[in-house]
Amino acid sequence: MQKVDLIITGGKILLMDEQNTHLENASIAIDKCDIIAIGSSFDISKKYSAKKTINAENSLIMPGFVNCHTHAAMTCFRGIADDLELMDWLNNYIFPAEAQNVNKNLAYWGTMLGCAEMIKSGTTTFKDMYIFEDETARAAKEAGMRCLVGEVLFDFSSPNIKTPEEGLAYTRMLLEKWKDDPLVNIIVEPHALYTCSPSLLTEAKKLANEFNAPVGIHLLENKEEREQLKEKFGKGAVAFLKDIGYLDDKFIAFHCVCFDDDDINLFAQHDCKIVHNPASNMKLASGIAPVPDMIKSGVTVGLGTDGCASNNNLDMIKDMSLAAKLHKVARLDPTVMDAQSVVRMATIEGAKVLGMDKFIGSLEVGKKADIIIIGLNKPHLTPLYNEYSHLVYAASGADVDTVIINGKLVMENRKLLTIDENEVMQKVREIAVGIKESLKK
Amino acid sequence: MQKVDLIITGGKILLMDEQNTHLENASIAIDKCDIIAIGSSFDISKKYSAKKTINAENSLIMPGFVNCHTHAAMTCFRGIADDLELMDWLNNYIFPAEAQNVNKNLAYWGTMLGCAEMIKSGTTTFKDMYIFEDETARAAKEAGMRCLVGEVLFDFSSPNIKTPEEGLAYTRMLLEKWKDDPLVNIIVEPHALYTCSPSLLTEAKKLANEFNAPVGIHLLENKEEREQLKEKFGKGAVAFLKDIGYLDDKFIAFHCVCFDDDDINLFAQHDCKIVHNPASNMKLASGIAPVPDMIKSGVTVGLGTDGCASNNNLDMIKDMSLAAKLHKVARLDPTVMDAQSVVRMATIEGAKVLGMDKFIGSLEVGKKADIIIIGLNKPHLTPLYNEYSHLVYAASGADVDTVIINGKLVMENRKLLTIDENEVMQKVREIAVGIKESLKK
Numbered sequence: 001m002q003k004v005d006l007i008i009t010g011g012k013i014l015l016m017d018e019q020n021t022h023l024e025n026a027s028i029a030i031d032k033c034d035i036i037a038i039g040s041s042f043d044i045s046k047k048y049s050a051k052k053t054i055n056a057e058n059s060l061i062m063p064g065f066v067n068c069h070t071h072a073a074m075t076c077f078r079g080i081a082d083d084l085e086l087m088d089w090l091n092n093y094i095f096p097a098e099a100q101n102v103n104k105n106l107a108y109w110g111t112m113l114g115c116a117e118m119i120k121s122g123t124t125t126f127k128d129m130y131i132f133e134d135e136t137a138r139a140a141k142e143a144g145m146r147c148l149v150g151e152v153l154f155d156f157s158s159p160n161i162k163t164p165e166e167g168l169a170y171t172r173m174l175l176e177k178w179k180d181d182p183l184v185n186i187i188v189e190p191h192a193l194y195t196c197s198p199s200l201l202t203e204a205k206k207l208a209n210e211f212n213a214p215v216g217i218h219l220l221e222n223k224e225e226r227e228q229l230k231e232k233f234g235k236g237a238v239a240f241l242k243d244i245g246y247l248d249d250k251f252i253a254f255h256c257v258c259f260d261d262d263d264i265n266l267f268a269q270h271d272c273k274i275v276h277n278p279a280s281n282m283k284l285a286s287g288i289a290p291v292p293d294m295i296k297s298g299v300t301v302g303l304g305t306d307g308c309a310s311n312n313n314l315d316m317i318k319d320m321s322l323a324a325k326l327h328k329v330a331r332l333d334p335t336v337m338d339a340q341s342v343v344r345m346a347t348i349e350g351a352k353v354l355g356m357d358k359f360i361g362s363l364e365v366g367k368k369a370d371i372i373i374i375g376l377n378k379p380h381l382t383p384l385y386n387e388y389s390h391l392v393y394a395a396s397g398a399d400v401d402t403v404i405i406n407g408k409l410v411m412e413n414r415k416l417l418t419i420d421e422n423e424v425m426q427k428v429r430e431i432a433v434g435i436k437e438s439l440k441k
Numbered sequence: 442m443q444k445v446d447l448i449i450t451g452g453k454i455l456l457m458d459e460q461n462t463h464l465e466n467a468s469i470a471i472d473k474c475d476i477i478a479i480g481s482s483f484d485i486s487k488k489y490s491a492k493k494t495i496n497a498e499n500s501l502i503m504p505g506f507v508n509c510h511t512h513a514a515m516t517c518f519r520g521i522a523d524d525l526e527l528m529d530w531l532n533n534y535i536f537p538a539e540a541q542n543v544n545k546n547l548a549y550w551g552t553m554l555g556c557a558e559m560i561k562s563g564t565t566t567f568k569d570m571y572i573f574e575d576e577t578a579r580a581a582k583e584a585g586m587r588c589l590v591g592e593v594l595f596d597f598s599s600p601n602i603k604t605p606e607e608g609l610a611y612t613r614m615l616l617e618k619w620k621d622d623p624l625v626n627i628i629v630e631p632h633a634l635y636t637c638s639p640s641l642l643t644e645a646k647k648l649a650n651e652f653n654a655p656v657g658i659h660l661l662e663n664k665e666e667r668e669q670l671k672e673k674f675g676k677g678a679v680a681f682l683k684d685i686g687y688l689d690d691k692f693i694a695f696h697c698v699c700f701d702d703d704d705i706n707l708f709a710q711h712d713c714k715i716v717h718n719p720a721s722n723m724k725l726a727s728g729i730a731p732v733p734d735m736i737k738s739g740v741t742v743g744l745g746t747d748g749c750a751s752n753n754n755l756d757m758i759k760d761m762s763l764a765a766k767l768h769k770v771a772r773l774d775p776t777v778m779d780a781q782s783v784v785r786m787a788t789i790e791g792a793k794v795l796g797m798d799k800f801i802g803s804l805e806v807g808k809k810a811d812i813i814i815i816g817l818n819k820p821h822l823t824p825l826y827n828e829y830s831h832l833v834y835a836a837s838g839a840d841v842d843t844v845i846i847n848g849k850l851v852m853e854n855r856k857l858l859t860i861d862e863n864e865v866m867q868k869v870r871e872i873a874v875g876i877k878e879s880l881k882k
Contacts, residue, residue: 383873432824
């Protein structure tokens with residue numbers, strides 16, 4: 001009898017492996033941060049004894065969600081301005097609110113609030129781009145969340161960074177400081193092609209190559225950006241990225257709403273990755289990314305919530321529901337973006353996008369234990385014919401009961417174990433008072 | 442000091458009256474089924490004492506949602522078949538499953554499960570169309586839900602009805618039986634123009650007129666239906682409805698996806714009502730109803746979830762989120778369908794659609810007490826700048842804590858008081874075993 005730290009027993013399991021294996025009355029044995037064994041509850045109980053056992057009867061066990069694009073600290077701006085023209089929204093609300101209020105304190109507490117929300121809706125890993133990302137990393141680590149974080153780089157200054165050179169130096173600091181961390185990973189993140197000079201882009205890519213780190217960027221989020229960049233470069237934005245050596249398997253582009261077939265083919269040829277953000281694209285009226293075509297062409301596509309200024313939540317189940325429905329109605333074809341494919345986007349495909357699929361994204365022996373348990377004994381999840389269908393079309397983030405990240409319990413029966421959520425909410429409410437005041441000026 | 446049955450105290454209140462009044466630290470006094478007073482907590486506490494007081498600190502008090510179109514008993518088919526071509530879905534799954542399984546037992550328990558789900562996500566009134574609607578009415582009444590129900594009428598037979606004449610007679614029975622019920626109201630519901638002969642349509646309207654009842658019908662749900670009806674009638678479907686005397690203020694059309702400007706103008710001229718079902722329209726790839734144009738033209742538009750075979754849930758907050766986002770992206774205009782307008786669609790405008798706005802849909806003295814209380818002290822609802830924004834873009838059905846219908850508490854702190862939810866889920870699971878078996882044949 002082998003002694004392990006934790007056994008989750010008696011549940012239905014979606015492994016999200018390449019075969020989309022589905023197990024009934026099954027168990028998972030976890031030791032330290034690793035998945036040691038997966039099998040029938042009977043087999044596991046004969047081979048392993050555990051310090052702690054979680055009964056997952058009437059529950060679904062699956063890998064935690066991978067949120068491939070957010071700005072976690074922007075929880076502080078949740079709902080401050082909606083339903084506005086893009087430029088009105090940016091210039092009269094978001095930019096002034098950010099310029100006057102974003103500091104280390106906001107970055108830390110805003111991220112902590114984001115982590116509370118993400119854990120409570122089943123996300124175990126998030127990819128972040130914002131300001132003061134060392135604070136983001138610190139908050140995520142304290143919350144026990146896995147993350148891939150990068151300081152936003154652009155030509156102009158931010159509350160944290162005065163020059164492009166400072167931004168690159170800060171990113172280098174992050175890459176060195178967090179190099180061997182079990183939870184925090186670093187990405188190099190130029191903001192967008194319309195906010196970064198070619199030299200900043202080139203230096204950013206050099207830095208990423210030096211550390212074998214991924215590069216992420218907002219790309220072709222709407223029609224105006226596409227037209228503006230075409231005029232600026234005299235060619236398509238993706239063709240330009242190819243010229244400057246960006247297109248490789250560690251390149252991640254967010255949004256990609258206005259991609260045409262040539263863009264998709266270039267991404268497929270170079271194994272570049274795409275993050276789809278349906279809630280943000282719909283709410284900001286950016287447009288509809290050709291996601292079914294991207295997937296058909298072999299591009300790996302993950303799912304992201306974007307930040308709380310443009311969503312206004314960090315619930316991956318909501319974005320799964322939108323990803324499944326939006327493309328059906330846009331193409332008048334109910335067969336595109338089936339539920340299982342969408343759950344894959346939110347788990348293993350997302351892990352591939354972030355370059356983390358070797359150790360997360362599916363439940364397999366040898367991978368890290370990033371696991372969520374969803375209670376099924378609820379009216380809106382009854383009856384149960386198909387788990388993927390329920391996840392995408394009926395569930396909500398509040399159905400997630402228990403969350404394990406890197407082998408550690410971070411939420412049990414909806415109680416957060418790593419975050420004092422009342423303290424976090426109080427801190428962010430205080431920050432919000434300042435934000436409201438600053439917008440009155 | 443006037444003694445009343447119930448006081449809800451200390452909350453933020455959205456009245457959803459014509460002025461969209463918003464109150465802070467306010468209270469509502471309720472006696473029997475009526476709202477007696479609304480005002481500051483201080484004023485109410487001086488004038489009224491209550492048998493029971495609910496503390497709504499850190500909570501939002503608002504009218505319950507009005508689900509203007511569903512097939513509640515179809516919860517039994519939730520997730521049985523998704524992501525399929527419409528005709529494959531209908532002919533190989535839904536129709537055979539219904540033909541073999543729908544009976545009084547399914548209608549009763551399926552509705553009861555639907556009521557559990559609706560109450561738990563803040564719906565207090567629903568409009569239903571299905572088979573064995575006397576069972577639907579019975580279940581709703583036992584659950585304490587307000588409803589407007591109608592037996593589906595068509596030329597062919599159903600598990601309940603053999604001929605059109607029988608359908609009309611059954612509807613007459615419903616109209617007479619439930620005439621003076623405080624919760625159950627009856628609507629006359631021909632299924633659609635492609636399933637009902639002109640004579641059935643005419644007789645149905647006559648029956649409705651005799652009882653001063655509303656008439657509801659599925660209308661122009663997709664392009665195929667529009668083309669088919671145009672060929673059948675030699676004119677547009679709405680023009681045909683005008684000819685047969687259907688267009689008046691008691692006429693309610695569901696879906697209306699393929700409405701053109703002429704259709705909208707005819708509806709506006711005759712004060713006809715429309716129910717928008719965004720989740721169903723997206724999931725079935727029916728198309729995008731021109732809802733912003735309908736509202737601009739003065740047509741009253743409510744919101745519905747449709748049934749659980751095509752949604753697959755009955756959560757009005759999810760449909761609010763879709764209604765707000767879908768039209769923005771379809772029109773590339775982030776200003777259409779603002780949050781406040783969408784919350785109105787889900788409450789007072791829905792009540793107008795059902796002809797019930799004299800007594801529900803907003804919180805006003807003299808109206809019935811159909812009230813929900815939503816807890817705001819949660820990470821995903823923090824900070825709070827705008828309540829409408831949170832309802833539409835951040836909340837979920839699970840945030841609804843307490844529900845009062847017709848003055849009666851039906852859920853308190855998420856515990857259902859009128860329904861034994863474990864019994865209901867067990868009954869529907871048993872029904873689902875039969876449904877699965879029947880589809881194997």
